[in-house]
Amino acid sequence: MEIEFTLDGQTVRCPQGFTVTGALFHLGHRSVRVTARTAAPRSLFCGIGVCCDCLMQIDGRESVRACTTLVQPGMRVVSGQGAAAVVANQA
Amino acid sequence: MSHSAIVIIGGGPAGMSAAVAAATQGLSCTIIDEGFALGGQIYRKPTNPERAPAPHPRGEQLRAEVAKLAQQIQVRNGDNVWGIFDELRVAVTSPDQHTELLQPQAVILAPGAHELVPPFPGWTLPGVMTPGAAQTLIKTMGVAPGKRVLLAGTGPFLLAVACQLVDTGVHVVAVLEASSRPAWLSLPLHGFRTPKILAEGLAYLNKLDRAHVPVRYGRIVVAAQGETELNAVEHAPVDAEWFPDNNRIETEQVDTLLVGYGFVPRVQLAQMAGCNLELRPDVGGWIPVRDRNLATSVAGIFAAGDGAGVAGSLVAALEGQLAGMAAARFLGAIDEATFTAARDPIEQELVRLKPLRRALDKISALQPGLMSLVRDDTIVCRCEEVTWREARAAVDAGSTTYRSLKMTSRAGMGACQGRFCWPFLSRLVAAEAKCSLADIGPPSARPPLGPITLGALAPQAQDK
Numbered sequence: 001m002e003i004e005f006t007l008d009g010q011t012v013r014c015p016q017g018f019t020v021t022g023a024l025f026h027l028g029h030r031s032v033r034v035t036a037r038t039a040a041p042r043s044l045f046c047g048i049g050v051c052c053d054c055l056m057q058i059d060g061r062e063s064v065r066a067c068t069t070l071v072q073p074g075m076r077v078v079s080g081q082g083a084a085a086v087v088a089n090q091a
Numbered sequence: 092m093s094h095s096a097i098v099i100i101g102g103g104p105a106g107m108s109a110a111v112a113a114a115t116q117g118l119s120c121t122i123i124d125e126g127f128a129l130g131g132q133i134y135r136k137p138t139n140p141e142r143a144p145a146p147h148p149r150g151e152q153l154r155a156e157v158a159k160l161a162q163q164i165q166v167r168n169g170d171n172v173w174g175i176f177d178e179l180r181v182a183v184t185s186p187d188q189h190t191e192l193l194q195p196q197a198v199i200l201a202p203g204a205h206e207l208v209p210p211f212p213g214w215t216l217p218g219v220m221t222p223g224a225a226q227t228l229i230k231t232m233g234v235a236p237g238k239r240v241l242l243a244g245t246g247p248f249l250l251a252v253a254c255q256l257v258d259t260g261v262h263v264v265a266v267l268e269a270s271s272r273p274a275w276l277s278l279p280l281h282g283f284r285t286p287k288i289l290a291e292g293l294a295y296l297n298k299l300d301r302a303h304v305p306v307r308y309g310r311i312v313v314a315a316q317g318e319t320e321l322n323a324v325e326h327a328p329v330d331a332e333w334f335p336d337n338n339r340i341e342t343e344q345v346d347t348l349l350v351g352y353g354f355v356p357r358v359q360l361a362q363m364a365g366c367n368l369e370l371r372p373d374v375g376g377w378i379p380v381r382d383r384n385l386a387t388s389v390a391g392i393f394a395a396g397d398g399a400g401v402a403g404s405l406v407a408a409l410e411g412q413l414a415g416m417a418a419a420r421f422l423g424a425i426d427e428a429t430f431t432a433a434r435d436p437i438e439q440e441l442v443r444l445k446p447l448r449r450a451l452d453k454i455s456a457l458q459p460g461l462m463s464l465v466r467d468d469t470i471v472c473r474c475e476e477v478t479w480r481e482a483r484a485a486v487d488a489g490s491t492t493y494r495s496l497k498m499t500s501r502a503g504m505g506a507c508q509g510r511f512c513w514p515f516l517s518r519l520v521a522a523e524a525k526c527s528l529a530d531i532g533p534p535s536a537r538p539p540l541g542p543i544t545l546g547a548l549a550p551q552a553q554d555k
Contacts, residue, residue: 015232017139022232030217030320037476041319043217044236045473045511047224048132049125050205050357052506052542053473063506063542067224068125070138 005075020066020077021047021054032056032066033080042080055080095121095165097418098181098193100172100360101201103131104404105396105411107153109199112415112433114163116424121165121193122157123172123183125541127231129154131203132223133404135230142233144258153408174538175364179391182538188547197391197418200361201411204354204375204397207457209515210471210479211464212314214350218321222252222349235261237347241324243267243312244351245455250295250306252349257302264345265305267326269333269352269461272308274454281450284443288405311335313464315348324348333460353455354401355514359536361399364389370529373452374400376514377533384417384434385410393418402448406441413437462518471519472512474505482516483523491524493517493534506542509534 002013007024014023021044024032031041032054045053049068057078058064066077097113099106102124110120122129128136134150137143157164167183174182181193206221213219218237222244225236240256241264242249253266268275282289299306309328313335316323324343327335354375361379362368366387368377378400379387387394395414396407413434420430465471467480477500485500493509496502502516503509513534521528 015139015142017137018232018234019138022228022234025228025234025236026232035476040215040476041217042215043220043320044224044228045220046205047221047227048205049541050507051473051511055506061544065542067227070127 003071003073005071005073005077007077008079014071018071020056020058020069020071020075023071024066031079094193095119095195096422097121097197097199097415098123098179098195099199099201100181101131101203101396101398102126102129102166102168103133103201103203103396103407104149104153105203105398105407105414106131106199106201107157108408108411109201109393109395109415109418110164110411111153111156111160112412113199113419113424114160114415116416116419117163118419118422118424119163119165121167121195123167123170123181125171126168128168129157129166132227135227137233138231139233143231144229144233144255146230149404149408171541171543172360173540173543175360179364184539184543184547188544190543190547190550197393197421198364199411199414199418200379200387200392200394200398201396201407201414202357202360202398204356204401205510206351207353207355207375207514208350208511209352209461209464210469210512211312212466212469213316213321215470215473216315216317216321217319218317218346219315219348219350222249222351225347225349226252226255229255229259233259235259236349237345238262239264239345240347240349241265241267241312241326241343241345242349243269243310243324243326244349244353245269246351246353246451247292247295248351249349250292250299253304254295254298257298257304263299263302263304264343265307266299267310267312268306268308269311269329269458270308270454271331275308278447278450278454282447285447288444288447311461311464312348312350313337313340316342321346321348329458329460331458333458334463335460352457352461354397355510356400357398357510358533359508359510359540361387361392361394362533362536363538363540364392366392366394368533371400372528373456374402384420385414386417386421391421393421402444406444406448409437409441409444457518459522462515462522465519471516472500472502472505474507474512475501475503477502479519482519486520486523491520491526491531493532496520503534508536508540
């Protein structure tokens with residue numbers, strides 16, 4: 001069973017029971033956001049919700065920890081600081 | 092919602108064992124855990140069972156024991172405890188941002204630990220992560236963290252994760268263990284009373300050997316390279332104090348580096364509750380002071396497992412049992428004789444496990460060379476992107492405490508609340524300012540301990 005959700009506006013799919021970062025890795029993405037100060041890409045780091053490196057905008061809410069959030073059907077996932085980083089990776 | 096006599100924070104081996112012990116004595120318990128299911132990090136339950144490997148049998152057994160006591164044990168998964176206030180009031184917010192203040196008669200803290208990673212050039216690149224992060228991807232969803240993976244750091248956890256990567260079909264390039272091979276060869280001397288654990292370690296080594304994964308002792312990662320993602324790692328041999336020989340650097344092309352030098356107890360709740368802390372670098376840093384019965388300095392608050400000093404899952408489960416019984420004794424559910432009879436076998440088992448644990452702590456004790464990897468432009472605070480040049484300037488200008496350094500350089504001010512930077516930044520500060528780690532202190536712990544919305548707090552404010 002696959003779940004459909006959007007990543008920076010593009011429709012993508014992942015298996016059920018995947019976290020957002022798990023889905024991104026499954027889809028071949030690493031970067032989840034770019035930083036505020038130097039616009040550097042960041043990705044999953046601690047994987048257990050402590051380091052807060054994987055903050056994304058999820059269903060309109062800012063700064064959600066992607067590593068501790070399960071993908072839901074129709075979920076809107078936006079990489080930190082907009083689409084640029086993740087879409088560029090997808091190309 | 093019914094109010095439990097005991098609130099247990101953390102649903103790993105310590106928290107689950109505590110709940111089972113206390114509930115068996117007829118006490119009502121609530122386990123609050125951030126995860127999707129009970130298990131903690133070590134016994135994580137797959138969120139996609141078709142793709143993930145089978146969960147650890149010890150975790151399955153503990154989950155079953157908790158489930159059998161469903162009349163007494165309430166389980167709240169996905170909920171975030173972000174504060175603990177006077178008279179054991181525990182602030183908890185659910186994923187839908189509903190907030191409650193629980194008021195139990197006893198609290199058992201079993202929050203576990205997070206990993207310890209030193210700052211080094213390139214450590215913020217996507218593709219550099221903790222062994223635990225990779226393990227979580229595998230254990231819950233069967234997702235590989237990358238294609239070509241190098242592991243580096245110290246301790247048996249690296250070997251366990253390397254084996255899981257091999258099982259997942261990932262190409263593990265090597266495992267770099269900072270400590271020397273002779274140090275590790277001395278382990279059986281200390282572990283003869285715990286042959287099963289030694290055998291487990293040996294099985295990891297054999298498996299890696301069969302998979303042609305070299306384990307290279309006395310080497311550390313000195314830098315990670317890449318533009319937008321990791322593409323290579325530099326590593327070097329080290330001396331006894333882990334100072335790298337920069338003339339003998341090797342470069343390995345990899346897309347993933349898993350780096351971890353042990354674990355840091357999550358003491359923020361104990362700290363916020365006013366429990367006395369002590370500095371114990373041998374078990375991960377600051378820990379709550381506990382008596383023989385795992386009681387903290389605050390009446391009614393007990394602490395068990397890695398969150399009270401890193402010692403692994405077996406010790407955590409035993410400490411959980413002891414804390415559960417101690418809380419039952421505290422609440423008058425059992426008498427002194429019953430308590431002592433329960434404590435004796437637990438203590439005997441803890442004593443049996445101790446020599447191996449102590450030896451492991453000694454082998455993997457952080458050495459000063461690890462602090463030599465930082466360059467002027469290396470980020471020391473990941474959240475606020477503060478470089479060592481900036482932090483050091485603040486230290487040199489007199490900011491030698493967490494609070495002061497935060498104010499002057501922003502280091503430690505970000506979303507992780509100093510959890511990831513401070514274990515190493517405090518060491519760098521101590522070396523720079525020539526003061527002791529104990530003088531510098533732990534990061535301050537203030538509510539909320541995790542990210543919650545203002546909306547989660549607003550209804551509480553209206554009630555007042």
